[in-house]
Amino acid sequence: MEEELRAKRQIKYAEKEHRENMERANEIADLGKGLAGAFRQKKLLDREDLKRLERLEKLTRKVRSEAGGEDCDNPLDKPPVDLWRSLWEKRLRKHLAR
Numbered sequence: 001m002e003e004e005l006r007a008k009r010q011i012k013y014a015e016k017e018h019r020e021n022m023e024r025a026n027e028i029a030d031l032g033k034g035l036a037g038a039f040r041q042k043k044l045l046d047r048e049d050l051k052r053l054e055r056l057e058k059l060t061r062k063v064r065s066e067a068g069g070e071d072c073d074n075p076l077d078k079p080p081v082d083l084w085r086s087l088w089e090k091r092l093r094k095h096l097a098r
Helices: 002-042 047-066 083-097
Strands: none
Touching: 002 047
């Protein structure tokens, strides 16, 4: 009986955490769209936009940490210059490895 109650509490807690993370993710998406639109219009970010950008970064760190990720203080040795080319090369290497 006690184990069942404990399991139910854990499930409720996990559901609550998931719901909160989804709300954060939705807010991140909204902030990103708003910032992109503001930048497209003004070609710069004003004080309010910078506050929204800070909020977006904070939420992103929280979501990443809740999902088990971590901030990366070690940059890549050779960061890709062209994303599409890097993805294509990775896909090609994977295909050739078969």
